[in-house]
Amino acid sequence: xxxxxxxxxxxxxxxxxxxxxxxxxxxxxxxxxxxxxxxxxxxxxxxxxxxxxxxxxxxxxxxxxxxxxxxxxxxxxxxxxxxxxxxxxxxxxxxxxxxxxxxxxxxxxxxxxxxxxxxxxxxxxxxxxxxxxxxxxxxxxxxxxxxxxxxxxxxxxxxxxxxxxxxxxxxxxxxxxxxxxxxx
Numbered sequence: 001x002x003x004x005x006x007x008x009x010x011x012x013x014x015x016x017x018x019x020x021x022x023x024x025x026x027x028x029x030x031x032x033x034x035x036x037x038x039x040x041x042x043x044x045x046x047x048x049x050x051x052x053x054x055x056x057x058x059x060x061x062x063x064x065x066x067x068x069x070x071x072x073x074x075x076x077x078x079x080x081x082x083x084x085x086x087x088x089x090x091x092x093x094x095x096x097x098x099x100x101x102x103x104x105x106x107x108x109x110x111x112x113x114x115x116x117x118x119x120x121x122x123x124x125x126x127x128x129x130x131x132x133x134x135x136x137x138x139x140x141x142x143x144x145x146x147x148x149x150x151x152x153x154x155x156x157x158x159x160x161x162x163x164x165x166x167x168x169x170x171x172x173x174x175x176x177x178x179x180x181x182x183x184x
Contacts, residue, residue, distance in 0.1 A: 154182035
């Protein structure tokens with residue numbers, strides 16, 4: 001909970017964390033961390049839940065693009081500093097192939113090549129800084145085919161009669177659309 005709240009990068013989060021730690025160490029009963037009636041404890045809990053929810057969303061919304069050398073690249077723009085927190089999930093899910101998830105807002109990313117994960121900063125941006133798409137000269141030959149197949153799949157499973165725009169926007173906010181191939 002403490003680390004997730006720190007990853008939120010909210011203004012004055014450090015003071016909230018400090019106040020929480022002060023009360024936590026001053027508590028002799030050892031039950032302060034369960035006290036959600038305390039302002040600092042509840043605030044930490046609320047912020048960590050928000051960051052945790054964003055991590056969960058990005059585990060489903062990250063779309064990789066294959067480069068010509070077999071590396072899978074994904075550009076993201078999360079509200080919180082969660083790129084390193086996404087690494088264990090994608091290392092388990094795509095453990096056999098190398099990949100990069102790059103946070104464009106903070107200009108840092110994670111690079112995975114079995115069995116190691118490294119934090120990186122790209123000096124030479126080989127992707128479109130607006131859309132996050134990798135440049136055509138380094139794109140895999142099959143990448144455009146995969147993208148068109150994904151769009152065709154999305155179109156095939158879509159039932160226009162059951163369209164629920166409010167629900168879709170609640171579960172999939174517009175700010176994530178620019179990185180989803182099916183929405184472009």
